[in-house]
Amino acid sequence: MNDQEAVEAQALRVVRELFPRALGAVLGGSAAQGRATATSDLDIAVLLPDSDIGRREVIRHETRIVELFVNTPAGIGEFFAWDRARRRATVLFLYGEGLTLADPQGYVARTRRLARDLLASGPPELTTAEWERGRYVLTCFMDDLVDSPPDPGRRYEQLSLADHVLRAASDLVTAHHRAWTGIGKWLPRRLLSADPALGEALLEGYRIVAERADPLPLAAAAKEALDLVGGPLREGFGHRWPV
Known part of the structure:
Protein backbone atom coordinates (compact mmCIF):
# COMPACT_ATOMS: atom_id res chain seq x y z
CA MET A 1 0.00 0.00 0.00
CA ASN A 2 1.47 3.35 -1.05
CA ASP A 3 1.16 6.59 0.94
CA GLN A 4 -1.94 7.81 -0.92
CA GLU A 5 -3.71 4.49 -0.47
CA ALA A 6 -2.86 4.60 3.24
CA VAL A 7 -4.36 8.08 3.58
CA GLU A 8 -7.56 7.05 1.81
CA ALA A 9 -7.79 3.89 3.91
CA GLN A 10 -7.48 5.91 7.12
CA ALA A 11 -10.16 8.33 5.95
CA LEU A 12 -12.50 5.43 5.26
CA ARG A 13 -11.78 4.00 8.72
CA VAL A 14 -12.77 7.33 10.26
CA VAL A 15 -16.12 7.19 8.50
CA ARG A 16 -16.81 3.56 9.32
CA GLU A 17 -15.78 3.84 12.97
CA LEU A 18 -17.49 7.14 13.79
CA PHE A 19 -20.44 7.14 11.40
CA PRO A 20 -21.70 3.59 10.86
CA ARG A 21 -25.03 5.02 9.55
CA ALA A 22 -23.35 7.27 6.99
CA LEU A 23 -25.02 7.55 3.58
CA GLY A 24 -21.66 8.38 2.05
CA ALA A 25 -18.48 10.41 2.47
CA VAL A 26 -15.93 12.46 0.52
CA LEU A 27 -12.25 13.15 1.20
CA GLY A 28 -11.10 16.64 0.25
CA GLY A 29 -8.12 18.98 0.46
CA SER A 30 -4.51 18.00 -0.15
CA ALA A 31 -5.21 14.43 0.96
CA ALA A 32 -7.58 13.94 -1.98
CA GLN A 33 -5.02 15.41 -4.40
CA GLY A 34 -2.17 13.15 -3.39
CA ARG A 35 -0.26 15.96 -1.67
CA ALA A 36 -0.78 14.97 1.96
CA THR A 37 2.25 14.83 4.25
CA ALA A 38 2.64 12.85 7.45
CA THR A 39 1.23 15.80 9.40
CA SER A 40 -1.54 16.87 7.01
CA ASP A 41 -5.04 16.86 8.39
CA LEU A 42 -7.92 15.05 6.72
CA ASP A 43 -10.93 17.02 5.47
CA ILE A 44 -13.89 14.67 5.29
CA ALA A 45 -17.47 15.50 4.33
CA VAL A 46 -20.04 13.03 5.64
CA LEU A 47 -23.69 12.66 4.67
CA LEU A 48 -25.92 11.28 7.42
CA PRO A 49 -29.64 10.43 7.44
CA ASP A 50 -32.06 13.33 7.78
CA SER A 51 -32.74 12.37 11.40
CA ASP A 52 -29.23 13.57 12.26
CA ILE A 53 -27.90 17.13 12.70
CA GLY A 54 -25.47 18.97 10.45
CA ARG A 55 -22.30 20.13 12.19
CA ARG A 56 -18.54 20.61 11.99
CA GLU A 57 -16.21 18.67 14.24
CA VAL A 58 -12.45 18.49 14.68
CA ILE A 59 -11.05 15.27 16.12
CA ARG A 60 -7.81 13.33 16.26
CA HIS A 61 -7.85 9.89 14.69
CA GLU A 62 -4.73 7.80 15.19
CA THR A 63 -1.97 10.33 14.42
CA ARG A 64 -3.92 12.83 12.33
CA ILE A 65 -6.21 15.79 12.93
CA VAL A 66 -9.49 15.25 11.10
CA GLU A 67 -11.94 18.01 10.16
CA LEU A 68 -15.43 16.63 9.69
CA PHE A 69 -18.13 18.46 7.73
CA VAL A 70 -21.38 16.67 8.51
CA ASN A 71 -24.61 17.33 6.62
CA THR A 72 -27.90 15.63 5.77
CA PRO A 73 -29.53 15.32 2.34
CA ALA A 74 -32.44 17.51 3.45
CA GLY A 75 -30.14 20.28 4.68
CA ILE A 76 -27.35 20.22 2.14
CA GLY A 77 -29.02 22.57 -0.33
CA GLU A 78 -29.48 25.32 2.24
CA PHE A 79 -25.95 24.76 3.53
CA PHE A 80 -24.50 25.03 0.02
CA ALA A 81 -26.38 28.31 -0.49
CA TRP A 82 -24.82 29.67 2.69
CA ASP A 83 -21.38 28.40 1.65
CA ARG A 84 -21.71 30.04 -1.78
CA ALA A 85 -22.80 33.35 -0.26
CA ARG A 86 -19.53 33.50 1.70
CA ARG A 87 -17.71 33.50 -1.66
CA ARG A 88 -15.19 30.93 -0.38
CA ALA A 89 -17.30 27.80 -1.00
CA THR A 90 -15.22 25.64 1.34
CA VAL A 91 -17.54 22.63 1.44
CA LEU A 92 -18.69 23.12 -2.15
CA PHE A 93 -15.07 22.59 -3.24
CA LEU A 94 -14.75 19.62 -0.91
CA TYR A 95 -17.66 17.88 -2.63
CA GLY A 96 -16.94 19.23 -6.08
CA GLU A 97 -13.25 18.34 -6.23
CA GLY A 98 -12.87 15.69 -3.53
CA LEU A 99 -12.55 11.92 -3.69
CA THR A 100 -15.58 9.75 -2.98
CA LEU A 101 -14.88 7.36 -0.10
CA ALA A 102 -18.26 5.64 0.03
CA ASP A 103 -21.59 6.06 -1.76
CA PRO A 104 -23.70 2.90 -1.51
CA GLN A 105 -27.01 4.57 -2.44
CA GLY A 106 -25.92 7.38 -4.74
CA TYR A 107 -26.44 10.26 -2.28
CA VAL A 108 -22.87 11.49 -2.67
CA ALA A 109 -23.03 11.42 -6.46
CA ARG A 110 -26.15 13.62 -6.44
CA THR A 111 -24.62 15.98 -3.90
CA ARG A 112 -21.43 16.26 -5.93
CA ARG A 113 -23.40 17.16 -9.06
CA LEU A 114 -25.15 19.94 -7.13
CA ALA A 115 -21.83 21.21 -5.77
CA ARG A 116 -20.23 21.26 -9.21
CA ASP A 117 -23.18 23.12 -10.71
CA LEU A 118 -22.95 25.79 -8.00
CA LEU A 119 -19.18 26.07 -8.38
CA ALA A 120 -19.58 26.51 -12.13
CA SER A 121 -22.10 29.31 -11.55
CA GLY A 122 -19.47 31.21 -9.55
CA PRO A 123 -19.94 33.30 -6.42
CA PRO A 124 -22.77 35.83 -6.17
CA GLU A 125 -22.09 39.29 -7.54
CA LEU A 126 -21.34 42.01 -5.01
CA THR A 127 -24.02 44.61 -4.39
Whole structure:
Protein backbone atom coordinates (compact mmCIF):
# COMPACT_ATOMS: atom_id res chain seq x y z
CA MET A 1 0.00 0.00 0.00
CA ASN A 2 1.47 3.35 -1.05
CA ASP A 3 1.16 6.59 0.94
CA GLN A 4 -1.94 7.81 -0.92
CA GLU A 5 -3.71 4.49 -0.47
CA ALA A 6 -2.86 4.60 3.24
CA VAL A 7 -4.36 8.08 3.58
CA GLU A 8 -7.56 7.05 1.81
CA ALA A 9 -7.79 3.89 3.91
CA GLN A 10 -7.48 5.91 7.12
CA ALA A 11 -10.16 8.33 5.95
CA LEU A 12 -12.50 5.43 5.26
CA ARG A 13 -11.78 4.00 8.72
CA VAL A 14 -12.77 7.33 10.26
CA VAL A 15 -16.12 7.19 8.50
CA ARG A 16 -16.81 3.56 9.32
CA GLU A 17 -15.78 3.84 12.97
CA LEU A 18 -17.49 7.14 13.79
CA PHE A 19 -20.44 7.14 11.40
CA PRO A 20 -21.70 3.59 10.86
CA ARG A 21 -25.03 5.02 9.55
CA ALA A 22 -23.35 7.27 6.99
CA LEU A 23 -25.02 7.55 3.58
CA GLY A 24 -21.66 8.38 2.05
CA ALA A 25 -18.48 10.41 2.47
CA VAL A 26 -15.93 12.46 0.52
CA LEU A 27 -12.25 13.15 1.20
CA GLY A 28 -11.10 16.64 0.25
CA GLY A 29 -8.12 18.98 0.46
CA SER A 30 -4.51 18.00 -0.15
CA ALA A 31 -5.21 14.43 0.96
CA ALA A 32 -7.58 13.94 -1.98
CA GLN A 33 -5.02 15.41 -4.40
CA GLY A 34 -2.17 13.15 -3.39
CA ARG A 35 -0.26 15.96 -1.67
CA ALA A 36 -0.78 14.97 1.96
CA THR A 37 2.25 14.83 4.25
CA ALA A 38 2.64 12.85 7.45
CA THR A 39 1.23 15.80 9.40
CA SER A 40 -1.54 16.87 7.01
CA ASP A 41 -5.04 16.86 8.39
CA LEU A 42 -7.92 15.05 6.72
CA ASP A 43 -10.93 17.02 5.47
CA ILE A 44 -13.89 14.67 5.29
CA ALA A 45 -17.47 15.50 4.33
CA VAL A 46 -20.04 13.03 5.64
CA LEU A 47 -23.69 12.66 4.67
CA LEU A 48 -25.92 11.28 7.42
CA PRO A 49 -29.64 10.43 7.44
CA ASP A 50 -32.06 13.33 7.78
CA SER A 51 -32.74 12.37 11.40
CA ASP A 52 -29.23 13.57 12.26
CA ILE A 53 -27.90 17.13 12.70
CA GLY A 54 -25.47 18.97 10.45
CA ARG A 55 -22.30 20.13 12.19
CA ARG A 56 -18.54 20.61 11.99
CA GLU A 57 -16.21 18.67 14.24
CA VAL A 58 -12.45 18.49 14.68
CA ILE A 59 -11.05 15.27 16.12
CA ARG A 60 -7.81 13.33 16.26
CA HIS A 61 -7.85 9.89 14.69
CA GLU A 62 -4.73 7.80 15.19
CA THR A 63 -1.97 10.33 14.42
CA ARG A 64 -3.92 12.83 12.33
CA ILE A 65 -6.21 15.79 12.93
CA VAL A 66 -9.49 15.25 11.10
CA GLU A 67 -11.94 18.01 10.16
CA LEU A 68 -15.43 16.63 9.69
CA PHE A 69 -18.13 18.46 7.73
CA VAL A 70 -21.38 16.67 8.51
CA ASN A 71 -24.61 17.33 6.62
CA THR A 72 -27.90 15.63 5.77
CA PRO A 73 -29.53 15.32 2.34
CA ALA A 74 -32.44 17.51 3.45
CA GLY A 75 -30.14 20.28 4.68
CA ILE A 76 -27.35 20.22 2.14
CA GLY A 77 -29.02 22.57 -0.33
CA GLU A 78 -29.48 25.32 2.24
CA PHE A 79 -25.95 24.76 3.53
CA PHE A 80 -24.50 25.03 0.02
CA ALA A 81 -26.38 28.31 -0.49
CA TRP A 82 -24.82 29.67 2.69
CA ASP A 83 -21.38 28.40 1.65
CA ARG A 84 -21.71 30.04 -1.78
CA ALA A 85 -22.80 33.35 -0.26
CA ARG A 86 -19.53 33.50 1.70
CA ARG A 87 -17.71 33.50 -1.66
CA ARG A 88 -15.19 30.93 -0.38
CA ALA A 89 -17.30 27.80 -1.00
CA THR A 90 -15.22 25.64 1.34
CA VAL A 91 -17.54 22.63 1.44
CA LEU A 92 -18.69 23.12 -2.15
CA PHE A 93 -15.07 22.59 -3.24
CA LEU A 94 -14.75 19.62 -0.91
CA TYR A 95 -17.66 17.88 -2.63
CA GLY A 96 -16.94 19.23 -6.08
CA GLU A 97 -13.25 18.34 -6.23
CA GLY A 98 -12.87 15.69 -3.53
CA LEU A 99 -12.55 11.92 -3.69
CA THR A 100 -15.58 9.75 -2.98
CA LEU A 101 -14.88 7.36 -0.10
CA ALA A 102 -18.26 5.64 0.03
CA ASP A 103 -21.59 6.06 -1.76
CA PRO A 104 -23.70 2.90 -1.51
CA GLN A 105 -27.01 4.57 -2.44
CA GLY A 106 -25.92 7.38 -4.74
CA TYR A 107 -26.44 10.26 -2.28
CA VAL A 108 -22.87 11.49 -2.67
CA ALA A 109 -23.03 11.42 -6.46
CA ARG A 110 -26.15 13.62 -6.44
CA THR A 111 -24.62 15.98 -3.90
CA ARG A 112 -21.43 16.26 -5.93
CA ARG A 113 -23.40 17.16 -9.06
CA LEU A 114 -25.15 19.94 -7.13
CA ALA A 115 -21.83 21.21 -5.77
CA ARG A 116 -20.23 21.26 -9.21
CA ASP A 117 -23.18 23.12 -10.71
CA LEU A 118 -22.95 25.79 -8.00
CA LEU A 119 -19.18 26.07 -8.38
CA ALA A 120 -19.58 26.51 -12.13
CA SER A 121 -22.10 29.31 -11.55
CA GLY A 122 -19.47 31.21 -9.55
CA PRO A 123 -19.94 33.30 -6.42
CA PRO A 124 -22.77 35.83 -6.17
CA GLU A 125 -22.09 39.29 -7.54
CA LEU A 126 -21.34 42.01 -5.01
CA THR A 127 -24.02 44.61 -4.39
CA THR A 128 -23.32 48.27 -5.10
CA ALA A 129 -22.89 48.87 -1.37
CA GLU A 130 -20.44 45.96 -1.09
CA TRP A 131 -18.37 47.25 -4.01
CA GLU A 132 -18.20 50.72 -2.48
CA ARG A 133 -17.29 49.43 0.96
CA GLY A 134 -14.60 47.16 -0.53
CA ARG A 135 -13.09 50.05 -2.49
CA TYR A 136 -13.17 52.34 0.55
CA VAL A 137 -11.60 49.77 2.88
CA LEU A 138 -8.79 48.94 0.45
CA THR A 139 -8.16 52.64 -0.20
CA CYS A 140 -7.80 53.31 3.54
CA PHE A 141 -5.41 50.43 4.08
CA MET A 142 -3.40 51.34 0.98
CA ASP A 143 -3.03 54.96 2.09
CA ASP A 144 -1.97 53.89 5.58
CA LEU A 145 0.51 51.40 4.14
CA VAL A 146 2.20 54.09 2.03
CA ASP A 147 2.47 56.26 5.14
CA SER A 148 3.67 53.42 7.38
CA PRO A 149 6.84 54.36 9.24
CA PRO A 150 10.15 52.73 8.28
CA ASP A 151 11.12 52.67 11.96
CA PRO A 152 12.14 49.05 12.72
CA GLY A 153 10.47 49.36 16.11
CA ARG A 154 7.09 49.83 14.41
CA ARG A 155 7.44 47.28 11.67
CA TYR A 156 4.51 45.33 13.10
CA GLU A 157 2.22 48.15 11.96
CA GLN A 158 3.50 47.96 8.41
CA LEU A 159 3.19 44.17 8.32
CA SER A 160 -0.34 44.28 9.69
CA LEU A 161 -1.33 46.83 7.05
CA ALA A 162 0.26 44.76 4.30
CA ASP A 163 -1.79 41.78 5.40
CA HIS A 164 -5.02 43.79 5.26
CA VAL A 165 -4.15 45.30 1.87
CA LEU A 166 -3.49 41.86 0.37
CA ARG A 167 -6.74 40.43 1.71
CA ALA A 168 -8.89 43.40 0.72
CA ALA A 169 -7.34 43.57 -2.76
CA SER A 170 -7.76 39.82 -3.24
CA ASP A 171 -11.45 40.03 -2.40
CA LEU A 172 -11.99 42.80 -4.96
CA VAL A 173 -9.94 41.16 -7.70
CA THR A 174 -11.66 37.80 -7.35
CA ALA A 175 -15.07 39.49 -7.21
CA HIS A 176 -14.24 41.45 -10.37
CA HIS A 177 -13.52 38.20 -12.19
CA ARG A 178 -16.55 36.43 -10.65
CA ALA A 179 -14.09 34.00 -9.10
CA TRP A 180 -13.97 32.39 -5.67
CA THR A 181 -11.88 33.93 -2.93
CA GLY A 182 -10.15 32.21 -0.03
CA ILE A 183 -8.34 32.59 3.25
CA GLY A 184 -5.06 31.19 4.54
CA LYS A 185 -3.17 29.20 1.93
CA TRP A 186 -6.20 29.36 -0.36
CA LEU A 187 -6.01 33.15 -0.69
CA PRO A 188 -2.93 33.16 -2.99
CA ARG A 189 -4.20 30.09 -4.85
CA ARG A 190 -7.58 31.61 -5.63
CA LEU A 191 -6.05 35.02 -6.39
CA LEU A 192 -3.53 33.63 -8.87
CA SER A 193 -6.21 31.52 -10.51
CA ALA A 194 -8.47 34.55 -10.96
CA ASP A 195 -5.83 36.98 -12.25
CA PRO A 196 -2.30 35.56 -12.67
CA ALA A 197 -0.59 38.86 -13.52
CA LEU A 198 -2.18 41.11 -10.91
CA GLY A 199 -2.18 38.30 -8.38
CA GLU A 200 1.56 37.89 -8.83
CA ALA A 201 2.07 41.65 -8.45
CA LEU A 202 0.10 41.71 -5.18
CA LEU A 203 1.87 38.69 -3.75
CA GLU A 204 5.30 39.92 -4.82
CA GLY A 205 4.54 43.32 -3.31
CA TYR A 206 3.53 41.61 -0.09
CA ARG A 207 6.81 39.68 -0.04
CA ILE A 208 8.80 42.89 -0.58
CA VAL A 209 7.09 44.54 2.39
CA ALA A 210 7.99 41.55 4.54
CA GLU A 211 11.58 41.27 3.38
CA ARG A 212 12.59 44.87 2.60
CA ALA A 213 10.08 47.06 4.46
CA ASP A 214 9.25 48.75 1.15
CA PRO A 215 5.47 49.32 0.84
CA LEU A 216 5.42 50.95 -2.59
CA PRO A 217 5.18 47.87 -4.88
CA LEU A 218 2.26 46.47 -2.88
CA ALA A 219 0.55 49.86 -2.83
CA ALA A 220 0.98 50.15 -6.60
CA ALA A 221 -0.55 46.71 -7.11
CA ALA A 222 -3.42 47.64 -4.79
CA LYS A 223 -4.02 50.79 -6.84
CA GLU A 224 -4.16 48.62 -9.97
CA ALA A 225 -6.74 46.41 -8.26
CA LEU A 226 -8.80 49.47 -7.34
CA ASP A 227 -8.66 50.77 -10.90
CA LEU A 228 -10.31 47.54 -12.05
CA VAL A 229 -13.39 48.29 -9.95
CA GLY A 230 -13.82 52.06 -10.16
CA GLY A 231 -10.68 53.44 -8.52
CA PRO A 232 -9.86 54.52 -4.97
CA LEU A 233 -12.76 55.75 -2.86
CA ARG A 234 -12.22 58.33 -0.13
CA GLU A 235 -14.50 61.37 0.15
CA GLY A 236 -18.04 60.60 -0.84
CA PHE A 237 -18.21 57.21 0.85
CA GLY A 238 -20.96 56.66 3.39
CA HIS A 239 -23.53 54.19 4.63
CA ARG A 240 -26.43 54.04 7.03
CA TRP A 241 -26.38 52.31 10.38
CA PRO A 242 -26.57 49.41 10.91
CA VAL A 243 -24.35 48.07 8.16
